[in-house]
Amino acid sequence: MPRLKRMLMLRKYVFIFFGVLLVFIWLNYRNKSNEQNIVFEQFPAVAKDILPDTSPPNLIAREQQIREMIRANRMRKVQQTDEPKVSKIRFADEFGISFDDDDDSLEMVAKPTRYLVNSMKCKMPFADPFSRAVMEVLKPSKLKSCSNATDAFRVQYDDQAKHYNLIVDRDILLKLNPLVSSVDCSYRKIDTLDTERPEHNSNINAPVYFRGQCALPQDVESIMVECHDSFNRSRILQRDAIIVIQVNDTSKNTENRPVERQPSVIVLGLGSMSRMNFQRTMPKTARFVNQMGWFELEGYNKMADTTIPNLLTMLSGHTMGQLENRCTPESDGCSWIWSDYKRAGYVTALAEDNVGEAAFLKNMPGFEDVAVDYDLRPLLLGIGSALSMYEKSGYSYCVGRRLSISYVYEFCAQFAASFARKGDRPVFGFFWSNTITQSSNFAASGLDGIFANYLNRLEQAKLFDNSIVVLVSDHGARDGVLMDLSDSFLEERLPLLHIYLPPWFRSTYPQYAHALAMNHNRLCSNFDLYNTLRHLIQLNATTPAMLPVLASCPSSQSLLHLLPTERSCQDACVKEHWCTCNGFERQSLDGEMYLLGKRVVYHINRWMLMQRYNEFCQRLGLQDMDMAEQKMSYEQNGRVGMYGSIVVYRLRFRTYPYVGKFQATVRYNRELESIEDLHVPDISRLNSYKNSSECIKDDVAKKFCFCYPKSKLSGAMKEWQAQKISTVPAF
Ligand SMILES: *[C@@H]1O[C@H](CO)[C@@H](O)[C@H](O)[C@H]1NC(C)=O
Ligand SMILES: *[C@@H]1O[C@H](CO)[C@@H](O)[C@H](O)[C@H]1NC(C)=O
Ligand SMILES: *[C@@H]1O[C@H](CO)[C@@H](O)[C@H](O)[C@H]1NC(C)=O
Ligand SMILES: *[C@@H]1O[C@H](CO)[C@@H](O)[C@H](O)[C@H]1NC(C)=O
Numbered sequence: 133m134p135r136l137k138r139m140l141m142l143r144k145y146v147f148i149f150f151g152v153l154l155v156f157i158w159l160n161y162r163n164k165s166n167e168q169n170i171v172f173e174q175f176p177a178v179a180k181d182i183l184p185d186t187s188p189p190n191l192i193a194r195e196q197q198i199r200e201m202i203r204a205n206r207m208r209k210v211q212q213t214d215e216p217k218v219s220k221i222r223f224a225d226e227f228g229i230s231f232d233d234d235d236d237s238l239e240m241v242a243k244p245t246r247y248l249v250n251s252m253k254c255k256m257p258f259a260d261p262f263s264r265a266v267m268e269v270l271k272p273s274k275l276k277s278c279s280n281a282t283d284a285f286r287v288q289y290d291d292q293a294k295h296y297n298l299i300v301d302r303d304i305l306l307k308l309n310p311l312v313s314s315v316d317c318s319y320r321k322i323d324t325l326d327t328e329r330p331e332h333n334s335n336i337n338a339p340v341y342f343r344g345q346c347a348l349p350q351d352v353e354s355i356m357v358e359c360h361d362s363f364n365r366s367r368i369l370q371r372d373a374i375i376v377i378q379v380n381d382t383s384k385n386t387e388n389r390p391v392e393r394q395p396s397v398i399v400l401g402l403g404s405m406s407r408m409n410f411q412r413t414m415p416k417t418a419r420f421v422n423q424m425g426w427f428e429l430e431g432y433n434k435m436a437d438t439t440i441p442n443l444l445t446m447l448s449g450h451t452m453g454q455l456e457n458r459c460t461p462e463s464d465g466c467s468w469i470w471s472d473y474k475r476a477g478y479v480t481a482l483a484e485d486n487v488g489e490a491a492f493l494k495n496m497p498g499f500e501d502v503a504v505d506y507d508l509r510p511l512l513l514g515i516g517s518a519l520s521m522y523e524k525s526g527y528s529y530c531v532g533r534r535l536s537i538s539y540v541y542e543f544c545a546q547f548a549a550s551f552a553r554k555g556d557r558p559v560f561g562f563f564w565s566n567t568i569t570q571s572s573n574f575a576a577s578g579l580d581g582i583f584a585n586y587l588n589r590l591e592q593a594k595l596f597d598n599s600i601v602v603l604v605s606d607h608g609a610r611d612g613v614l615m616d617l618s619d620s621f622l623e624e625r626l627p628l629l630h631i632y633l634p635p636w637f638r639s640t641y642p643q644y645a646h647a648l649a650m651n652h653n654r655l656c657s658n659f660d661l662y663n664t665l666r667h668l669i670q671l672n673a674t675t676p677a678m679l680p681v682l683a684s685c686p687s688s689q690s691l692l693h694l695l696p697t698e699r700s701c702q703d704a705c706v707k708e709h710w711c712t713c714n715g716f717e718r719q720s721l722d723g724e725m726y727l728l729g730k731r732v733v734y735h736i737n738r739w740m741l742m743q744r745y746n747e748f749c750q751r752l753g754l755q756d757m758d759m760a761e762q763k764m765s766y767e768q769n770g771r772v773g774m775y776g777s778i779v780v781y782r783l784r785f786r787t788y789p790y791v792g793k794f795q796a797t798v799r800y801n802r803e804l805e806s807i808e809d810l811h812v813p814d815i816s817r818l819n820s821y822k823n824s825s826e827c828i829k830d831d832v833a834k835k836f837c838f839c840y841p842k843s844k845l846s847g848a849m850k851e852w853q854a855q856k857i858s859t860v861p862a863f
């Protein structure tokens with residue numbers, strides 16, 4: 133029976149084959165879980181440009197195995213499929229297509245059907261704010277109230293007497309504690325001492341007692357008010373902090389102001405708010421900015437990772453590197469937009485809510501010489517030192533009995549109201565808040581009602597009659613559940629930007645309103661927003677050429693001038709890693725991608741070493757690749773793009789110690805097998821790093837830093853910690 137024998141033989145081979153396969157899979161699996169224990173070697177010489185393969189032998193062997201497998205796999209696939217494939221696409225809704233994350237089918241190239249910007253040089257995909265994936269994880273949140281009691285104090289401006297009155301509501305007070313029959317009330321002025329560092333030197337003056345109501349002197353800008361039981365001083369019924377904007381009556385001596393009417397400009401900032409997250413978490417506010425006169429710029433692409441560099445460009449036109457060079461004590465300092473407005477005759481203001489750890493005005497070179505007429509920061513710091521603060525997720529959430537943002541909104545509303553009242557000088561104010569929006573992905577949903585009320589209040593203060601209002605953010609979410617979704621790339625890179633033009637401005641400058649409307653779906657960046665702010669104090673510049681060229685980005689321009697339809701990220705000075713103008717195609721996670729991930733981790737370690745952060749932070753190792761995608765070039769109209777031998781990949785990977793999630797955009801030269809121009813600070817960190825990076829201060833390095841544990845370090849880690857590199861070779 134030769135046939136039966138042959139069948140038996142075949143069966144035997146099949147068994148052996150599967151047996152070997154199982155062992156192989158098991159070995160592979162074991163290898164992988166062993167990776168965490170790999171003892172890594174001496175950090176390689178930094179001067180070499182080509183990456184030495186420093187992996188231990190078993191890892192190299194594994195990579196080779198993977199590569200072999202993949203190559204064999206590909207060959208088979210190519211043979212199998214001669215006819216063109218139909219991509220697997222699942223329609224999520226009428227607007228766009230959502231990728232099924234669990235589906236690992238590698239040929240899947242889905243072209244979006246809708247774009248925010250759609251030109252030859254830029255195809256910025258539309259991402260649905262209400263996609264099913266988001267709605268599944270969306271958890272609206274409520275704000276914690278800082279106090280339940282009704283306000284017993286308020287201030288009111290007396291138009292005739294030209295001062296503020298402080299008024300106490302006795303009925304409310306007595307309801308707070310029925311046992312108390314008689315109260316004494318006082319206020320204490322909070323001074324900011326005129327020293328080098330006013331923010332650290334607030335002074336709380338002796339109490340001034342009053343009954344029912346009193347006038348606040350001209351020099352009072354912030355006070356603490358309290359009422360206590362007349363018979364027992366320590367029984368305090370209510371204690372509160374109040375800030376007032378005092379305007380000097382200077383209307384007589386500003387008669388020689390320009391003939392042209394100058395618009396006031398108010399910038400309202402919400403930290404960490406993408407246009408998508410804005411739509412989904414703040415529907416009431418979104419409705420407000422959908423009214424007549426508001427223009428949205430949907431093609432607004434951020435240009436750096438974190439808050440400071442984005443705001444820096446928006447408000448000074450500089451980038452971080454330039455700032456360090458230009459703002460040395462020897463030079464004239466930095467050119468902040470507030471100075472330009474001041475020179476143009478504006479009254480200027482600045483407010484930020486995060487007193488504890490200011491997101492913006494840190495003790496950094498250049499940042500201390502922002503000079504404005506009205507600055508909330510010293511006042512708020514004084515109040516913060518006098519009243520209790522409540523922190524949440526590292527942000528000062530409540531100061532005294534109010535949300536910290538409410539001081540900013542109050543300050544802004546008073547600023548707007550005071551100058552609308554006087555109306556003889558235009559104002560420029562920048563009002564930034566991030567304590568709530570930045571604390572978690574969906575915390576803004578609790579803020580929506582408050583923010584919409586705030587806008588309504590500004591409307592009542594007649595702000596929208598005269599002023600141009602900019603509602604803007606620095607970037608989208610950078611960690612949290614949103615970063616696990618397929619649209620996270622866009623979520624992070626497309627901040628909110630809406631601009632309001634008042635009726636008189638639209639009729640005086642119809643060409644500017646028209647251009648702004650046309651720019652709705654064109655690519656723009658922080659540099660263009662900076663130019664717009666400059667343009668507003670030089671409205672006679674009717675063409676882009678009439679505004680002085682911005683050295684840091686000569687191709688940027690005002691948003692009140694028509695942007696070119698064909699505009700690339702390069703024209704907008706947005707770097708590759710932040711650019712949202714291209715589609716990407718999913719790659720299989722083969723040995724090549726794995727190796728690329730390792731190279732990126734090597735570059736991160738090298739950067740840490742050169743910046744001397746190895747003294748504080750552990751060395752990273754690649755734990756696993758999560759995703760690899762290849763960039764499509766626009767010229768090829770959706771086909772996978774090659775720039776000569778350069779391929780651009782977008783990689784997501786995880787590192788140990790447990791656990792860093794990263795995303796990097798790398799230009800890979802296939803011929804030389806090397807990564808080109810990798811700018812390490814531009815690599816994104818996708819999960820929170822607050823807890824693991826407390827041993828260092830630097831914002832950029834924190835992304836890559838896992839501080840050393842208290843326990844004893846391994847020998848290899850000790851070596852890494854002790855290494856010192858003094859020469860910085862060119863990349
Ligand atoms: C406000 O009231 C709620 C319930 O009435 C209570 O749980 C909360 O602690 C109170 N908050 C403050 C700040 O008193
Ligand atoms: C005064 O008020 C405080 C706080 O309510 C209380 O602890 C204290 O016992 C009171 N002292 C007198 C003498 O009643
Ligand atoms: C207002 O005037 C007083 C003196 O009259 C001066 O000390 C103060 O600096 C002025 N404030 C502003 C904001 O101009
Ligand atoms: C615009 O006006 C400013 C002064 O208001 C003047 O210095 C500048 O030369 C003018 N520019 C043009 C292009 O007319």
Ligand SMILES: *[C@@H]1O[C@H](CO)[C@@H](O)[C@H](O)[C@H]1NC(C)=O
Nearest residue numbers: 525526819820821822823824
């Ligand atoms: C960070 O540390 C705090 C306390 O130190 C802890 O409550 C919190 O859960 C930690 N967060 C993360 C993400 O580990």
